[in-house]
Each structure stands twice: as structure tokens, then as C-alpha cells.
Amino acid sequence: MKILQGSIIALCLPFAYLDLLGGIVAGIWLAILGRWGTIGIGLLFYFTAIFLINRAMRPARLLAPPVVYCAKKGKTCELIFFSALSNLFVITVMTAWCCGVLFMFVKDTAGGSLIPLLIWSYGVATGPWAYMASMDQDAGRGPGTVITTFLAQIAYVIIFLMVIFSTITTIQALKAFAGFMFVGWVIQMVIVYLMPKECVLR
Numbered sequence: 001m002k003i004l005q006g007s008i009i010a011l012c013l014p015f016a017y018l019d020l021l022g023g024i025v026a027g028i029w030l031a032i033l034g035r036w037g038t039i040g041i042g043l044l045f046y047f048t049a050i051f052l053i054n055r056a057m058r059p060a061r062l063l064a065p066p067v068v069y070c071a072k073k074g075k076t077c078e079l080i081f082f083s084a085l086s087n088l089f090v091i092t093v094m095t096a097w098c099c100g101v102l103f104m105f106v107k108d109t110a111g112g113s114l115i116p117l118l119i120w121s122y123g124v125a126t127g128p129w130a131y132m133a134s135m136d137q138d139a140g141r142g143p144g145t146v147i148t149t150f151l152a153q154i155a156y157v158i159i160f161l162m163v164i165f166s167t168i169t170t171i172q173a174l175k176a177f178a179g180f181m182f183v184g185w186v187i188q189m190v191i192v193y194l195m196p197k198e199c200v201l202r
Helices: 002-032 036-056 064-073 076-106 114-138 144-165 170-201
Strands: none
Touching: 002 036, 002 114, 036 076, 036 114, 064 076, 076 114, 076 144, 076 170, 114 144, 144 170
């Protein structure tokens, strides 16, 4: 488990640099193009995202007590059930947020602004999730958020490369992103299933 989490954290570093450096470059690029409104909206969304996402995630937190109870009592089936519901809600919110941000920023790409808009939207979409994942990691809450955030970052980069080099519809983008999130959901369910076994082996 720790090896998996460490590997994912190491792989997240390039995406962290893309978020930081890419955001600076894209911001300057958009400023040169005179897209001050886009910059302002991006900053507003970025700095209010954690509040908005936390509000949207409240239903998932209602499932936390049953998850903790089942984990303590060793009820594996119930643990997997409640964890599956909680994680499914989280990846749904993540998919809606990231795809919503992508569509909001790329709907107006006049004046050769597609590439900076895509890079700018990447930071707005995935940056808040990366921050929350780092908080969960520091709090010792397990690799769940780190895994889903990592896959969301990969999905976002792949989608904006598809937007640049091919034709992709809104539905196709949603399906592609949801596919990566489903992989993250499966990985988390495997981790939840193995956790009681690891505790027994210890």
C-alpha cells in the first residue's frame, strides 16, 4: 500500500509543475491576448473551489461513520458497500467539476487562445483537488484522494491534447474522463478490500 502511494506521489510531480508553471505561462499568455476576464474568472474559481467542492461533497461525508464502523467491526462486505457509494459520489463530483471547468473555458477560443485556455483551465480544474489530496496525505487518510486526483490530472491532459490535435465532442470528453475516474474507483475498492487483510497479517 505504501509503495503504491509513494509511486503515485512521485508520478504526480510533473503534473504539479504543469499546474504551477503552466498556470504562470498561460496567465501571461492570456494577458497578452487581452483575456483579462478569463484570468479573473479563473482566479475566482480557483480560490473558491475548495469551499464549493466541500459543500458539494457533504453527502459523501454522511457515509464516513458507517465506513469507520464497518472497518472497526471487520465487516468487509458492508465496508466495501459504503466505501463504494462514498467514492462513487466523490468521483462524480470530480468529473462534473473538471469537465465543467474545461467546457466553460474552451467555449470561446477566438484569437488563437485555445492552448493557453486549456493550460489555464487545467490549473483551475485540478489544482484544488491536488491541494485537498495533499491535505489528506498529511492527515494520514490513505491514498484514495491522491489516486483519483492523479487519474483526473492524466485524464485532463489527454482530453486537452485531443481537443488540440483532433475533434472531440462534449459527450466523448465526458466519457473519457469518466473512464479514468472509474479506473480510480476500482483501484480504491481493491485497496478497501485488502485493508482488513493487511491488518490481520500485521
